[in-house]
Amino acid sequence: MPKITFVEPNGTRHEVEAPEGLSVLEIAHRNKIELEGACEGSLACSTCHIVVAPEWYDRLPAAAEDEEDMLDLAFGLTQTSRLGCQLIMTQALDGLVVSLPSATRNIG
Ligand code: FES
Numbered sequence: 001m002p003k004i005t006f007v008e009p010n011g012t013r014h015e016v017e018a019p020e021g022l023s024v025l026e027i028a029h030r031n032k033i034e035l036e037g038a039c040e041g042s043l044a045c046s047t048c049h050i051v052v053a054p055e056w057y058d059r060l061p062a063a064a065e066d067e068e069d070m071l072d073l074a075f076g077l078t079q080t081s082r083l084g085c086q087l088i089m090t091q092a093l094d095g096l097v098v099s100l101p102s103a104t105r106n107i108g
Contacts, residue, residue, distance in 0.1 A: 002094035006033045009102035018089045024050060024098060025084035035100060041085035043067065046074035048084035053097035056080075060087065076101045 004018040004027055016031040018024075025048045028035040036047035043066050052060065057080040063071065067086045074081060084098070 002089055002091055002096075004089070004093075005095075005097045006031075006035075007097065007099040008034075009100055018093070018096070020089050020091060022089050023085050024048075024082075024087040024089065024096075027089060028084060033100070035084055037085055039085075043070050043083070043086070046070050046083065049074040049076070049081055049101055050084045050087075051078050051099040051101055052080045052082055053099070054080055056093075056096055056098075057082075059092070074101075 002018045002020060003015055004024065005013050005015045006028060007013050014031065014033060016027060018027045023041060025035060025037045025041060035050065038047045039045040063082060067083050071077060071081055071083060
């Protein structure tokens with residue numbers, strides 16, 4: 001089974017099992033990783049924003065235009081940001097490392 005490592009803002013690393021076909025967001029939720037995902041993957045928020053380790057970024061399928069548009073609204077956008085709900089796990093991504101952004105926009 002492929003694995004993903006989530007890195008919390010404080011540097012704590014969690015290596016978890018990442019079944020193929022699930023999104024990074026779904027995998028985070030299964031493992032109680034704090035990634036919000038307010039719209040549950042319908043590309044209507046940017047709270048599933050993650051920062052992909054630079055060595056992995058180029059190996060990912062390119063972001064669709066809709067994802068790019070939504071990412072533009074993400075707080076703390078970086079060069080290697082993606083939306084967790086749009087990244088689907090495959091065997092090729094075994095070992096993926098993603099960080100949780102240190103701040104999320106917190107309304108209310
Ligand atoms: S969960 Fe809303 S865009 Fe990913």
